[in-house]
Amino acid sequence: MINNPHFILAILFQLTQLLLVVLAAPLLTGWVNQCQAWLQNRSGAGVLQPYRVLHKLFHKDMVLAHNASWLFRLTPYVVFACMWLAAAIIPIIAVDLPFSGAADVIALVGVFALARMFISLAAMDVGTAFGSMGARREMLVSFLAEPALLMVLFTASMISHSTQLPGIVDALAHHQFVLYPSMGFAALAFGIVLLAENARIPVDNPGTHLELTMIHEAMILEYSARHLALIEWGSSLKLFAYISIGIALFIPHGIAEMGNWAGLPQAVGFLVVKMLLAGAALSLLEIVTAKMRIFRAPEFLGTAFLLAVLGLLIHFLLGA
Amino acid sequence: MIDFQLLALLATPLLGGVFLALFGSRTWAAELNSLMSGATLLAAIVLTLRVIDSGPQVAFGEQFFIDPFNVFLVTLTAFVAFTTSLFSRPYMRIEQHHGKLNTPMLHLYYSMYQLFTFTMLVALTTNNMGIIWVAMEAATLSTVLLVSLYRTPASLEAAWKYFILCGVGIALALFGTILLYFAAERVLGEGGTALLWTHLNQVKGELEPTVLKLAFVFLLVGYGTKIGLVPLHSWLPDAHAEGPTPVSAVLSGLLLNVALCAVMRSKVLVDGSLGTHFAGNLMMGFGLLSVLVGALFLSRQKDVKRMFAYSSIEHMGLITFSFGMGGAVANFAAMLHMTMHSLTKSAIFFAVGHAVQKVGTQQMEHIRGLLHVSPTVGWGLLLGTFAILGMPPFGVFASEFLIITTAMHDYPWTTPILLLALGIAFASIFGKIQPMVFGATTAKPLPHPPALLPVFLHLFLVLLLGLYMPPYLANWYRQAAALFS
């Protein structure tokens, strides 16, 4: 197996994707922030700002609460690893990568859930009020978002008869163009889930430390230096991974075939354009909407679930 | 020729509506109203004689269809509409005198009354299942403003409920009609003929059973709301109690029948397609429930018009049940009961209307000693009550007797339920009417002489039909009943 040139090629593709993702993820975050700055008529800190922040954080001395347990110290690594793993599973530059066979979409949701569980436990570990509050809110949001995400993925699976992401992408990208109303519903639902899971407006506000409203920021208040850097990087990876899932499910056209080096530049080019557009759309969305009260969030996420279920039902009825 | 006769029947009330919309506020509007209704009755009689003579006919490019069943309802409708118009002339004058109505309201009343008659006649005579729907909806629309004529909070509420509930019901019936068309289109092809009942009737065996089954459920629920079948009846007591009495009389006596006619048209198709007793069973179930619930609610009523509205629910339930049983005898009995109920119930509403005017309230505990102050109104109410309760020798006795014996023969298990319900109804109504008629009086004389001719004319007919059924009439009913079996 090792001697199989095809296998080596696949590993090379996989490694390319892994490297590309981990390096490009902060860039995406920087791009979203920059777009927001432009939309707000600010000059912004530049798209490279997340790298500078990461660099700074990695060189800082760490402050640890003295009652922090091993769980608290382990969590940043787990979170980062989970997000990176997730990004490895998703077909981003090419379909049918070797790692993606290891886990299907349900496992992917599980990987995200694992990271969330660790970060929530760590938030409560030190015993501050904000940490517990953030953990509780995070659980509320994710408890509502996760079924919606699963429903979205099921709809795609139903259409392509596969729960493997490469299978789904293959079915959707490399066949004749078909209008799928159910996928339209799923896309709307996925958009809402994406906002909620990545702590974006209107569910959470990544840019504030106002204690009444924060969710994600409340959980990581106690982290500093290297740990914080890993978590921030993990968040960037998560956003990247989610947008990649969205691209894979709804606009997979242009992705490269495995082993096709010639198609790779084109695939990367498509990817960059899609990412830029997605980032711009995300920032626009965040600019035009207001953060909703935390108690409205269940309704918002309920809408996502509703849309996803409707998509599934419509698929059953219309076969499309 | 038939085209012309039908045109006369339909155009008269329509023209009446237009005239009364123009001249409804004149002093002679009431007379014009009666005149147009009389002319409609005349046209109906001419048409009926024609149909009895030469059998079922289609008219206007098959868009209209007249057979013994609907022509019998046409005559009944035209007749009751005419007598009600006679009744409403003095009744509305008295209401005006009491300050409950003003001239614009009467204007609205007269024009809508004619339009209502028109829509009912269209619903009865049309051959197009879609037009039946349109006409039924139009009938709702024309009566809804009549229910809220008094503009009291209660009447507004009743009208709103009537509008919304019947609107919803009729919308479901439209869905049923669409499903019917969906099934018909596959057999008859697209276009105009696929909703024509006569065509559907010819190919009913080929219609898709699953679709028709679903269609009938929607049609029954939809038109059943109009019939006042339990549990879709909740608009009916309110609308009857809060609307002006002539409107209660035509709602109870006519509109319910027309809706039932639409259901029967659908039932024939569905039975033919399914080859089972599905539609009949459904109708029997709804009918039985309505009889029982209607009877049980009777004893709890305090408002006299409300009580008789529940009595209408009970009787429409009985008719639906009888049609549901199917077969020549049951259908005959159902049609006879339809006639008897229409005549009796409208007579009762006429009498009740005047009684309420004398006392100034609809609360039964305040209505006492009608015989004492106004023997005619008192006797009218008493005799009407006897008739509606199925006392011999009134015609209702004959039709109820027929229904129950048929039920005993075909569905013995339903007999105790029916008898129980009729017993409860008897006890409740009689117990309430008796003190209203006898005893010391609370009534005052009326400013205008009451209209007693319609009351006694109706009761006389009911009595006559109970004692003696003319052979040609029986034959006619038999012909109509045979259409459904």
Added chain:
Amino acid sequence: MGALVQISLTLQFINLLAAMLLLIVFAMLGQRRIFSLINLFAWQGLVLSISTVVVAYSTAQQHLYYSAALTVLLKVLILPWLLYRLIRKLNIRWDVERLINIPTTMLVGIALVIFAFNLAAPISQLSEGITRGLIGIALASVLLSLLMMLTRRKAVSQVVAFLSLENSLFFAATSATQGMPLVVELGIALDVLVATFIFGIFFFQIRETFDSLDITHMEKLKDD
């Protein structure tokens, strides 16, 4: 997969419109503001007329173009305009529904959709080609509109629910059965228009009598 791909683009488009119709009904179900509700109603009418045009085009039925034009005129322009006017006249622009529990309503709505699809499943299997599944969606919209009528407490939103019910039926009539006879369609349209006028008259009467368009005031008539 093969079967899916062969479906014509027209049908795909109608399916998409049907799905949008369902989505709009859901949005109406969850909408608290009366103004937005009317906007949604206008959108619904637009989707309806587009789907009618598509059906007319694909089946080459002339009279469906008329009914599409009628839909645009009546349901996209006249009725919303009338309702806007009414709302402005009655000065209830900022009325919101307070009594509805939206998540529960939505869950009930989903249950209704499943019910409707189940009910329509045998029919969907019957019809080949273009109409497959549309009856189910139409039925689901009908039931959802009914649910909306039940959950609403304001007279105006009840009326919008009623009109949405009518729209769903119209969708069933035009798309699922490819058009009822024109006479019937005209009759239905006339009835809807008259109904709206009467609703308008009612608004004023109710408002005059109860000082509000909240129909919770109108629950006096009961059998005790």
